[in-house]
Amino acid sequence: MAALTDEQARLLLEPNFATVGTLNPDGSPQLTIVWIDWDGEHVLFNTAAGRAKPRNLERDPRVSVLVLDSEDGYRWVAVRGTAELTTEGADEHIDKLARKYTGEGWQPKPGERRLVVRVRPEHVSAYGL
Amino acid sequence: MPQLTAKQRAFIAENPFVGAVTTLRPDGSPHSTIVWVDAENGVVTFNTAVGRAKERYLRQDPRAAIMVVHPENAYQWVSVSGPAELTTEGADAQIDHLAKKYLGQDEYPWRNPEEQRITVKIRPEKVDSAGFDE
Numbered sequence: 001m002a003a004l005t006d007e008q009a010r011l012l013l014e015p016n017f018a019t020v021g022t023l024n025p026d027g028s029p030q031l032t033i034v035w036i037d038w039d040g041e042h043v044l045f046n047t048a049a050g051r052a053k054p055r056n057l058e059r060d061p062r063v064s065v066l067v068l069d070s071e072d073g074y075r076w077v078a079v080r081g082t083a084e085l086t087t088e089g090a091d092e093h094i095d096k097l098a099r100k101y102t103g104e105g106w107q108p109k110p111g112e113r114r115l116v117v118r119v120r121p122e123h124v125s126a127y128g129l
Numbered sequence: 130m131p132q133l134t135a136k137q138r139a140f141i142a143e144n145p146f147v148g149a150v151t152t153l154r155p156d157g158s159p160h161s162t163i164v165w166v167d168a169e170n171g172v173v174t175f176n177t178a179v180g181r182a183k184e185r186y187l188r189q190d191p192r193a194a195i196m197v198v199h200p201e202n203a204y205q206w207v208s209v210s211g212p213a214e215l216t217t218e219g220a221d222a223q224i225d226h227l228a229k230k231y232l233g234q235d236e237y238p239w240r241n242p243e244e245q246r247i248t249v250k251i252r253p254e255k256v257d258s259a260g261f262d263e
Contacts, residue, residue, distance in 0.1 A: 017198060017203040019149040019151075019161065019196050019198070021151035021159035021160075021161045021194065022159065023157065023158075023159060027153070027157055027192070028153075028192040028194070028210065029151040029152070029153060029159050029192060029193065029194040029210065030194060030210065031149065031151050031161075031194040031195070031196040031208050031210070032196075032208070033196065033198055033203060033206055062157070062158040062159065063159065064151060064158075064159040064160060064161040065161075066149050066161040066162070066163070068147070068149070068163065068198075068200075070200050070201070070203070071200070073145075073146070073147040073163065073200060076163050078161050078162060080158065080159070080160070080161075125162075127163065
């Protein structure tokens with residue numbers, strides 16, 4: 001297991017965006033952009049049931065998460081690990097993220113089931129940090 | 130084959146926005162890193178050096194995905210995936226062009242005579258974007 005330095009963790013706690021790499025059914029890479037969080041042990045992001053990303057992660061949980069400093073493209077941290085998905089606490093978590101990134105609470109969408117994705121870092125690489 | 134629209138191409142080619150590129154490790158897991166990126170003649174390109182992880186991974190499995198996000202507005206982005214083609218031809222000129230685009234310098238300042246530059250061209254099989262609605 002790998003850990004983030006305080007400086008790397010700060011990048012995740014500030015409202016920077018992350019690209020998440022997952023694996024499609026044919027093994028090819030898929031990239032999406034997410035709001036990101038760190039709980040001291042795991043990289044966290046939030047998605048909704050039925051989307052490509054959680055379907056990919058349920059089939060193959062191997063994931064890469066790259067967080068880029070929005071003010072300096074030469075500061076970034078890339079984490080790889082294995083994703084765990086849960087609905088538990090996911091509504092509270094998306095509300096927390098919405099406040100972090102938009103300053104306002106999350107407006108739940110009818111019929112949408114939120115999921116928290118937790119990634120324990122297995123390997124960390126960084127640039128400028 | 131999907132094509133980049135003129136606006137998607139310009140977004141990548143005409144801004145000093147970095148790209149997040151994902152390749153596949155020998156065990157099939159995703160590997161992500163940041164690159165300088167360009168778009169020309171229908172392909173998305175970046176530059177690396179022979180022997181680096183992503184170059185080795187792409188030789189083994191050419192499937193790649195790349196995403197360019199506007200640093201001041203993360204709700205505008207372009208994501209392209211498809212097979213990568215590698216070529217050393219023109220790679221030195223390309224890294225100089227990228228140095229101009231990203232650093233405003235005529236020559237890539239960190240050239241290492243021990244290192245052979247290589248151009249990676251991703252042919253779009255899938256293009257997604259956000260924030261380009263008129």
